[in-house]
Amino acid sequence: MEHPKRLTIGISGASGSVLALELLKALKEIPGWETHLVISKGGVRTLEHETRVTESQLTEYATRVYDREDVGANVASGTFVTEGMVIVPCSMKTVAGVCHGYSDNLLLRAADVTIKERRKLVMIARETPLSPIHLRNMLTLSQMGVVIMPPMLTYYTHPRSVADMTNHIVGKILHEFGVEGQDFKRWGNAECVTPLRALS
Template sequence: MEDTKINSNKKRLVIGMSGASGAILGIEILEILREHSEWETHLVISKGSEETIAEETNYKLEDVMELADKAYSIKDIGASIASGTFKTEGMIIVPCSMKTVAGIACGYSDNLLLRAADVIIKEKRKLVLVARECPLSTIHLRNMLSLSELGVIIMPPMVSYYNKPVDINDLNNHIIGKILDRFGIEVSGFNRWGESDV
């Protein structure tokens, strides 16, 4: 499953996809990052996400994995991204299920996705969780508060209206722009407040 397109001179970003709705957001982030040659992506997909990709998109799992520079099995707990000595700029989990949020909050690293997130936290790197659930229970909120207090960025894919979206692509692009902005990555068509004529 692992690819060999690795360049230690590039900035590395771990992308996790778990079983919440919104698989297209993770896919589009991978597509955008392919256009940024200075970045290298390391992808891990949960079993739940595999099902969501099939349910919500026209992509095959193999096609999504091909978008990354390197893809890992969720079971590969000994992969490079499971170690803090493997230097990365951080990690985005998009979409992020409440099960994954709970696992990270409790340090329950029983698969590579959870272990990679645990590493990001312990190494004090940037972790962005695009947490997806509606409505949120008190349990969900407590778990997210616990992570936020550790410096984790909780970024639910909220709809914005000030940019006057025309279709779902505009909505997706706006949240993707906000996610990647955390890593200094510019997204074409991302309208910042006060910098556009909308």
């Protein structure tokens, strides 16, 4: 049976909740994709601190939203077919939980299931500086096949705003799932290789 393309999205309490908002908005415009969203308590707190968007406004962009305590929800089971999961942004606490299989909320359980089903898991892991604990956990996850994608600043695209930087990271996430982001600048395009001094 044909399933729609489903992406599980987890939002945890690292800085960068606008990345999740923009990812949800982008996927809402792409036919054939569903988004299945879980937000941790920390995720709600950072969203409210960093944006003017409330939890209920954000969830309007998702196809389906789950209670973070409901470890019996669809996305907690491997039989619910998805293309994978993105945790965006991903806190170091959630990195640790996923790394050690400590699935005490639905976000962590969904990530655990994504790994056990050998599906793609992309973690937009954000903290700075990184401690040996963080680095060790991320190395372990990377060696399991998890994509560790810190939301790094990118200059070669000549961003003019935080929105441009955000769009680039959203484009990188979409690329992992074979989706082309709007206005995503790839290396090799003329606008990417213009000398940086052209900005001044």
